[in-house]
Amino acid sequence: MQNSADRDPAPTPTGPVRVAILDDYQDVATSFAPWSEAPLDLELSVHRAPLADDDALVAALDGCQVAVLMRERTPLRRAVVERLPDLRLVVTTGRANSAIEADLGVMVCGTDSSSAGPAELTWALVTALRRHLIAEDRAVRAGEWQSTVGEALEGSTLGVVGLGRIGTRVATVGQAFGMRVLAWSANLDHGRAREMGVEPVAKDELLAASDVVSLHLRLSERSRHTLGEPEFALMRPGAVLVNTARSGLVDTAALCRALESGRLGGAGLDVFDREPLGPKDPLLDAPRTVLTPHLGYVTRQNYRIFYEQALEDIVAFYAGSPLRVVQDARRP
Structure with missing residues (x-):
């Protein structure tokens, strides 16, 4: 296991940045943001089905530098992050996510959302x-x-x-x-x-x-x-x-x-x-x-905010100027 303190908080990509998008139940994440137009070589893996446990989550995120989480659909704990040495950034839709452990060990950025x-x-x-x-x-x-x-x-x-x-x-x-x-x-x-x-x-x-x-x-x-x-x-x-x-x-x-x-x-x-x-x-x-199946935030307008700003967060992170920081792993 790699201690989070040993991880370069914003490394310069030497190849594709692997991004895992979790819990895309409706299979729409790639249609709500211009992923292909990003000034980074992004390699997306999209997961529609809920992940059953920590082992399934580790398997989904293995080798990925970025994980994009949809609200509280999938819990993410530090013990999981410690099994993912390549992970550098977690993006959660919204500014608060109670399913993410408080001291995760990597940077967490969020997005805006509509009420x-x-x-x-x-x-x-x-x-x-x-x-x-x-x-x-x-x-x-x-x-x-x-x-x-x-x-x-x-x-x-x-x-x-x-x-x-x-x-x-x-x-x-x-x-x-x-x-x-x-x-x-x-x-x-x-x-x-x-x-x-x-x-x-x-x-x-x-x-x-x-x-x-x-x-x-x-x-x-x-x-x-x-x-x-x-x-x-x-x-x-x-x-x-x-x-x-x-x-x-x-x-x-x-x-x-x-x-x-x-x-x-x-x-x-x-x-x-x-x-x-x-x-x-x-x-x-x-x-x-x-x-109803947790539809409160599930609108086209909100999804566009979520995924467009998730992409902005990823680009800003690799440019060295993170946006909408929820947790900063570089802080002592």
Whole structure:
């Protein structure tokens, strides 16, 4: 194994730069950036299928100088990097990736991302739950007509947990629908919330008063299981939960119990403890759910940002002027 401190942080290429693009589920990575026009000789290997374990990841990255990761689809640990002596640069789409170990041993660069996609998907899930769109679609196909009675958004209460870039967009749309909007997070700026017309409240108050609760926190040890058994017990009977942020914010077992008991009116989920979702995952059988395969950031506009800037990161790294640095292995 080669110690990361022994690696030239930005070597001059003497041949093709081998770049592994991981988790390109839709097989579109090469179409969203001008890879062939780069001022480097890039040799791309594109991996569509999820990699099962560390050994599969090492095999995929063996001999590569650069790895391009799509969000948190594949975890990357220092122990893996130590088995990859040629690896010099990791590019993650987005500026934060909780699946990358903090002290990776090589440089990590990121990209920008748009908050529009996750906010839009949040409202797709909210409306699907409140108007029973999945059930009504199936009913129409079965020859039935108007089998449910939905709930209007106007006049109801939205609880936004986390008022950052995405949470702010979600709150603004809620106001446009005529909803009362509450917000809570551990570091909430109460003054900014009030300026937006959003009511800052305690977490318990938000849960007890909201008809719709939407999660928009970053996952950390402090935020893990922000919603668990005690919190679901506080929620208004029939309220719905939407999570387009991170699955770890919710105790999944407690969520399933709240759905099975009928206390929770429904859950719209775009993120899961294990992705892709396994065939025996209990959420597949949980009632009143709308499940999407982590689509929040999956838009043509966002993918273009991701892959164009990933290419920029690679070129800048080999020019000796790295861009959007997330981790700098050259620091002591």
